[in-house]
Amino acid sequence: MGKFDFDTVGKRLPYDVPEGYIHNFSVKRAESGRGVLRRASLFVAASLFLVVISGLFIVYRDKKIPSSFESYEIESMIKELSDDELVTLSMILDDNLFND
Amino acid sequence: MRVDSSNSKQILPMVHHKDEDILSLISQTETRDRGLTLLTEKYKERIYWHIRRLVVSHEDAQDVMQETFTNVCKYIDRFREGSKLYTWLYRIATNECIRLFRKSRKIFTPLDSVQSDLIDKLHYETAYDSHSIEVKFQEAILRLPNKQRLVFNLRYYDEMSFQEIGDILGISENSSKTNYHYASEKIKSYMLNL
Numbered sequence: 001m002g003k004f005d006f007d008t009v010g011k012r013l014p015y016d017v018p019e020g021y022i023h024n025f026s027v028k029r030a031e032s033g034r035g036v037l038r039r040a041s042l043f044v045a046a047s048l049f050l051v052v053i054s055g056l057f058i059v060y061r062d063k064k065i066p067s068s069f070e071s072y073e074i075e076s077m078i079k080e081l082s083d084d085e086l087v088t089l090s091m092i093l094d095d096n097l098f099n100d
Numbered sequence: 101m102r103v104d105s106s107n108s109k110q111i112l113p114m115v116h117h118k119d120e121d122i123l124s125l126i127s128q129t130e131t132r133d134r135g136l137t138l139l140t141e142k143y144k145e146r147i148y149w150h151i152r153r154l155v156v157s158h159e160d161a162q163d164v165m166q167e168t169f170t171n172v173c174k175y176i177d178r179f180r181e182g183s184k185l186y187t188w189l190y191r192i193a194t195n196e197c198i199r200l201f202r203k204s205r206k207i208f209t210p211l212d213s214v215q216s217d218l219i220d221k222l223h224y225e226t227a228y229d230s231h232s233i234e235v236k237f238q239e240a241i242l243r244l245p246n247k248q249r250l251v252f253n254l255r256y257y258d259e260m261s262f263q264e265i266g267d268i269l270g271i272s273e274n275s276s277k278t279n280y281h282y283a284s285e286k287i288k289s290y291m292l293n294l
Binding site: 003008016021027 | 136137140148156158162165226227232237238287288291292
């Protein structure tokens with residue numbers, strides 16, 4: 001087997017960047033009111049979802065549940081969530097850098 | 101008009117301010133904004149390319165850059181002196197990239213499933229011939245699992261020590277070395293089998 005020499009590529013990247021982008025980059029310090037509102041509403045929606053799931057768990061933990069019940073209920077709840085709510089929920093569940 | 105990223109370091113002026121001086125400015129209310137501006141000026145180019153190599157598209161890199169430096173300004177008071185400022189910045193940028201991957205993947209699918217999307221973006225974004233060695237090399241890197249890709253980029257492009265890489269990714273120095281070794285071997289193998 002031959003040898004690949006990393007120096008044949010070096011650090012060259014096949015990417016362009018719009019002229020002046022990096023030079024003119026600055027931080028938009030304050031988040032817009034709309035952004036804050038959106039984050040707050042997503043947080044509330046995700047929290048409500050977790051409360052409902054926890055409630056179901058507490059109510060049914062000692063009861064014999066028909067095998068089809070749990071998956072049916074959760075699936076129907078997940079179907080009612082918007083994409084944004086699902087994304088937020090997955091972010092809340094994913095708290096470790098590499099944990100899937 | 102667009103410029104070639106490989107030449108950008110020669111085009112843009114380098115800003116030299118000691119981290120200690122920047123942090124000292126930030127710690128005082130009246131010079132805080134000046135300190136944050138100097139910090140952004142000093143590190144924005146390095147952080148941009150770190151992000152760009154991970155997320156591939158400029159559009160995504162723009163969003164992640166803004167989130168990263170917004171978080172830096174917001175949480176700079178939590179930075180512990182004694183740590184290296186740039187490793188802290190890289191950690192925030194890396195976390196923001198991973199957050200983007202989590203948003204863009206299909207729910208309940210593994211994080212590494214973003215690879216094929218990134219490779220598609222590479223071919224869509226690049227102005228290079230898709231068979232050029234630069235594109236193939238990036239493709240080889242994008243095929244790596246996320247952790248190996250991060251370790252490889254930080255070592256190969258940013259020339260960080262394995263200890264610094266470990267600090268950024270929250271893994272041990274030995275784990276960084278092992279991941280770099282496996283990543284290099286996979287890239288070599290991919291490039292030789294083209």
